[in-house]
Amino acid sequence: MIKKEKMRVISSRQVAKDTTEMVLQNTYISETSVPGQFLHIFLDGHTLRRPISIADINKDRQTVTILFKKLGDGTEQLAKVTEGMLLDVLGPSGNGFDMCLEEGDTALLIGGGIGVPPMYSLGKKYSERNIQVVSVLGFQSKEYVFYEEKFKELGKTHIVTNDGSYGAKGFVTDVLCKVRGFDHYYSCGPIPMLKSVKNTLEGKRGSISLEERMGCGIGACYACVVPAQTEEGYKKICSDGPVFDVLEVVL
Amino acid sequence: MIKKEKMRVISSRQVAKDTTEMVLQNTYISETSVPGQFLHIFLDGHTLRRPISIADINKDRQTVTILFKKLGDGTEQLAKVTEGMLLDVLGPSGNGFDMCLEEGDTALLIGGGIGVPPMYSLGKKYSERNIQVVSVLGFQSKEYVFYEEKFKELGKTHIVTNDGSYGAKGFVTDVLCKVRGFDHYYSCGPIPMLKSVKNTLEGKRGSISLEERMGCGIGACYACVVPAQTEEGYKKICSDGPVFDVLEVVL
Amino acid sequence: MMNLEVHLPGLNLKNPVMPASGCFGFGREYSQFYDLGKLGAVIMKAATGEARLGNDTPRVAETSSGMLNAIGLQNPGVEKIIENEVPFLAKYDTAIIANVAGSTLEEYEFVASTFNEAKDVCALELNISCPNVKEGGIQFGTDPYMAAKVTEKVKEASNLPVYVKLSPNVTDFVSMAKAVEKAGADGLSMINTITGMQIHLPTQKPLLSNKTGGLSGPAIKPIAIRMIYEVKQQVSIPIIGMGGISNAEDVLEFLLAGASAVAVGAANFTNPFICSEIIDNLPSTLEKYGINSVQDAIGKAVF
Amino acid sequence: MMNLEVHLPGLNLKNPVMPASGCFGFGREYSQFYDLGKLGAVIMKAATGEARLGNDTPRVAETSSGMLNAIGLQNPGVEKIIENEVPFLAKYDTAIIANVAGSTLEEYEFVASTFNEAKDVCALELNISCPNVKEGGIQFGTDPYMAAKVTEKVKEASNLPVYVKLSPNVTDFVSMAKAVEKAGADGLSMINTITGMQIHLPTQKPLLSNKTGGLSGPAIKPIAIRMIYEVKQQVSIPIIGMGGISNAEDVLEFLLAGASAVAVGAANFTNPFICSEIIDNLPSTLEKYGINSVQDAIGKAVF
Ligand SMILES: Cc1cc2nc3c(=O)[nH]c(=O)nc-3n(C[C@H](O)[C@H](O)[C@H](O)COP(=O)(O)OP(=O)(O)OC[C@H]3O[C@@H](n4cnc5c(N)ncnc54)[C@H](O)[C@@H]3O)c2cc1C
């Protein structure tokens, strides 16, 4: 159930160019969140909240971690929030990933840019359950790369940069051919990336996490719909998603 | 000359109900301000700046003091500004009081509510010049009274409260009859008070400081005019005032 | 105890606060945050004759002190709303207002008459002011003759009181208000959103896929207040006021300007508890300004 | 080096940024903050035939992301402006635009023809959209026939290019734009303020003594952008865009929507250096979005 909670900022640090990692403490959110869900964050002076994925969950410390890129006014303001301050958050929002794999299976994680964060919490949870994790992470260029070491702790990790300044050059799809023998793929990133991932991995089972501009963030306003193969013809990303089976929605 | 300056908040403390005293440090402002002038203070998220009188000037410490009452959004926000923070200020704005008195003369200061602050800097300056200062200060009620001691250091001080909870009961005009033998009066407060002061002290030389809602605060927008006995028929409070000879403007 | 009650045609409200159409869905999602029985009323999302899928995304953008939306009247159609949504809301002790939209006179009549079968609906809000659909809505909302026509037809088709929701995108909204009053409207609802646009700098194109969207939020409050104040002087049917309300002070401002009740839109997105919090704060706010009841505040600034 | 130049009828501007009429007086006060020669142009405060004293105070109020004003066209009259103000501005290397207002056709003609004698004035901005005076201004700005009429007369009376300043308070501003284009306008200036009101809770009355005032500031930017975008598709004369501009990004948004130059109003009050700072930031802002010159940005989102 979504609650409106105050979350205390435990730490905030820059982990790559324009990219902040923030650890937030709150009992309810940390205890109920699952990988794939997001927080809907209020920022002073802004009518709309900002949706940011949960990138890590630590039930012992009662924290969740978020990672975000400075893109506009809101994320810039969020990057200025410092240790000890309180954030007004709706969460945990949306549904988590379908964690359908079992011991011995292999999960392929494909993240692009700010689509990388939700992959981390999923990979960590899977790896705790002894599921093999292979990651393919795409970034614009070297200075935007983050969490490489953390993903390597989970399993084999391929880094791709658009300009080739680090890892392989190109798009995540360019290295997908190197990855064999996985049972389910999970992907989050810009729509063009998700489309080409879907095409490249046609026939494979997969889950994708979508982004859209949101109004309410709880399913009431119809701002965030995506066409879907259902009777109604659409799904709401905020409340039916953000995670969907790749065959469920029309990209 | 008005400059746009950053002023550092040296201290901020509550001195009466809803009333904050704030000491601000800035070389240029402290060196050029005179009693009667005001600061035009920017507050984040607000289109219009807030005009606040200069209540004290300390050239040694390079500070000026302001005193303000929480009245709406802006002053409430200002009251939350804490030590060490910077304020974006236009100042010193407007013209100071006509300090026409000479050694041996007596000045009568009449302040009502948030009209009290500018009286203090004037009284202090006059008393440094060995001019007698008598003050009549009106407040709503006991809990709003501030700076009584400070005014007493300058000279005889009468406190009036509307409800009689402290000092004399009534309005400043009710005690003006007690004050005799002054050479010039100075008054700042709400328009109805200024009107009755003017009537009560008819025939005496006096200066009054006016308030009006402002746009630019520098004389460009015509928001803050007051009818006047001049060729143009008006004066601008922000740039021709806020201090006027009592006979100059039409209340 | 402060009396918050207001009585409008078909609506005996325990307080004047209701969520605005389109900003609260059909209440389900917000019911997880607080008891909807606390609300004076609920205005449901627009209903059309058939289900509509609305516009392409992006459908919302943020602006200074506001937002743009171009949902495009997405809804499951009047029949599904009566079947699935009204019964849910009927469980709560609050008045239900249905927002009626359409592309043609006939569709408006159909939707309105279909709501006759929904016994829990107390009143209709006739939406002739949605700026976000290509056909229907707005052309009825910018021409006094068409506005009167659709009002008449809906009054004939419906056995419920009808509140006509006016568009602010007109030169002479007082004439619009008078025209629909004359045509039999029981009340007015104002204002709907103001047409606006945002250009997305990275793509150098309009951000919303519909290009234009409706501006709402605190940014438009002064425009709403002025329109209500001017209409209040000229018509005698009650007004449900809206446009940028985000706290109890705003509610009082709308009441003083002439609204008999108020609706809260975009602020629900900023804070899902907003309607509940406003209702909690209303008594002390009225008291602070020396007002004895909601009824006493209505139109006080006007006369 | 980024090319910021724009060329409009009568106006060869080194950059597209100018202070908006009424928000900069006649430049004197702002000249203490920076060199006015930096500005693309200066639009002077409205000029009427005789001196006007304007409305009673209070004349301004603050709103969410904006402000209301009801100055009421206070000014010393066209002759004094030519005598005392134009010579001051003429000392700076910037184009001077005179804002022409009036209550009658004859007054508009008189003011416009009087400016023929002021050799340093480069263009007229014809203000038919001031919402703050009881007579004059706004009735010319809400009726296409009257708007065309006053445009024609002023064109006849003046030997300067005429930019007609349109009111946003109309249902169909595209018709207004077309009407004045047809009547011979050399350009458009849009938008003027939107009529609004604020109720003062302590007194329970409208805060402005004129009751209504004109809303400006970032709050109205989406409305301005939409109007400029739509007008740009339908007329071929250039547009001076304004409404809520407070930084270089906003300027780019207006250019993309179809403005050929821009004016900055209320933001001067928030920060007296704003026009100067915007001009400083414009090159890097254009560069950031891959635009090579101001000229290249104009109307890019439209076509
Ligand atoms: C479910 C979900 C999870 C997300 N997780 C992350 C994450 O973990 N890390 C991260 O950096 N970003 C994430 N995003 C994207 C993030 O929400 C946007 O980058 C952010 O809202 C931009 O806000 P802004 O104020 O900086 O930009 P502005 O452009 O100023 O924002 C204006 C408006 O548009 C919205 N908006 C702009 N870009 C996006 C976008 N890409 N997606 C959705 N709304 C947008 C904003 O929320 C705001 O309402 C996620 C988005 C969604 C929908």
Ligand SMILES: Cc1cc2nc3c(=O)[nH]c(=O)nc-3n(C[C@H](O)[C@H](O)[C@H](O)COP(=O)(O)OP(=O)(O)OC[C@H]3O[C@@H](n4cnc5c(N)ncnc54)[C@H](O)[C@@H]3O)c2cc1C
């Ligand atoms: C020359 C001058 C000197 C002043 N000196 C002081 C002082 O020393 N101490 C003090 O407490 N107050 C002083 N005031 C009054 C002070 O400016 C207002 O109390 C303050 O602006 C209110 O802002 P707000 O945001 O809290 O109120 P809001 O009502 O939210 O303000 C809304 C708008 O109205 C304006 N406004 C509201 N009340 C007044 C007012 N009385 N006068 C002018 N503008 C107003 C605000 O500046 C703002 O633009 C002075 C005013 C003037 C003109």
Ligand SMILES: Cc1cc2nc3c(=O)[nH]c(=O)nc-3n(C[C@H](O)[C@H](O)[C@H](O)COP(=O)(O)O)c2cc1C
């Ligand atoms: C996302 C969204 C959807 C809306 N949908 C409708 C609708 O379906 N029918 C309607 O009459 N008004 C609709 N409106 C307008 C609101 O009901 C209200 O009139 C307007 O938003 C002004 O109020 P606000 O400023 O409090 O948001 C919608 C507004 C928003 C923001």
Ligand SMILES: Cc1cc2nc3c(=O)[nH]c(=O)nc-3n(C[C@H](O)[C@H](O)[C@H](O)COP(=O)(O)O)c2cc1C
């Ligand atoms: C205080 C004030 C005075 C104004 N006076 C005039 C005027 O005399 N003539 C005119 O054409 N517009 C006048 N305007 C309108 C502005 O020129 C401009 O069109 C409007 O404010 C929108 O721009 P902004 O949002 O940047 O302020 C005035 C605006 C303000 C705020």
Ligand code: FES
């Ligand atoms: S954001 Fe409102 S339905 Fe998804």
Ligand code: FES
């Ligand atoms: S506030 Fe602009 S002239 Fe005084």
